[in-house]
Amino acid sequence: MKKLVRMDDLQVFVTTVEAGSFSAAARQLDISPALASGAVQRLERSLGIRLFVRSTRKLRLSDDGQRYLPHARQVLDALTEGEMALEHGREEIAGPLRLSMPSDLGRNVLLPLLDEFQAAHPRIELQLRFSDQIADFFSDRLDAGIRYGQLADSSLVSLPLAPGNRRILCAAPAYIARHGAPSTPEDLGQHNCLRYMMGELTHERWNFHTPQGVKAVVVAGDRTSDDADVVRRWAVAGLGVVYKSQLDVRDDLRAGRLLELFPREWGQPTPLQMVCAHRQSLTPLVQQLRAFLLQRLERLTSD
Structure with a gap:
């Protein structure tokens, strides 16, 4: 049965590879060369493999050592990330x-x-x-x-x-009572569509993901604003049809101030x-x- 691998032995192994020798690794880790060599030997016994091919002049990784090195680095990186996460968790959010x-x-x-x-x-x-x-x-x-x-x-x-x-096409009950509800994207040409603008660009091309594919319609209306909150308020007041983010109109839909006109899955992903x-x-x-x-x-x- 293999013994458990010690994290400090892994660190010595990786440092030895990067430094090129036990003595250089020992200097970096502030331990003796004998301790560095002993740590690698203990790791080799735990794994049941030879990590280095040793000679009097040179220390090089074995084939098993080459295969094991990226995994050893991954374990040490994960340990470092975990310590950083704990440290961040102790930091006061201020x-x-x-x-x-x-x-x-x-x-x-x-x-x-x-x-x-x-x-x-x-x-x-x-x-x-x-x-x-x-x-x-x-x-x-x-x-x-x-x-x-x-x-x-x-x-x-x-x-x-x-x-x-997603976006949701909706209108107030009062608007629907006066003008009816569109049943297809093409029907929007007969409705007052409330639009918003960003800079000089007016968002008047509305896309719908229907079962027949994506349908794009250019809409028109008598109100446009660069404030999306104003556009939603116009819709709640019954002044037209609006194509808004689900998050923006969620409360209005739940309260009945607005009614959803098309199936939810038709809405443009937003x-x-x-x-x-x-x-x-x-x-x-x-x-x-x-x-x-x-x-x-x-x-x-x-x-």
């Missing part, structure tokens, strides 16, 4: 948290969740920016942004928050994600916020 988010989602969905997160970590200083425009992470000094859709800038880091989120400027932005604070939001938003999109 300091400024600068976030950018869409207007409608931010005010009506994320704000109460962020209040809950701050209550659990009272030393956080929230700095929130509500905007439907694309944020500049560098000039605005943001820690993270929360955005719908796919990233145009591939240099940014994207972490899923609600990957299964994943929600947390975006950071680079990997170094993924501080323990940002990572804990992401884990918290991922759990809460999963509940909101699953019902």
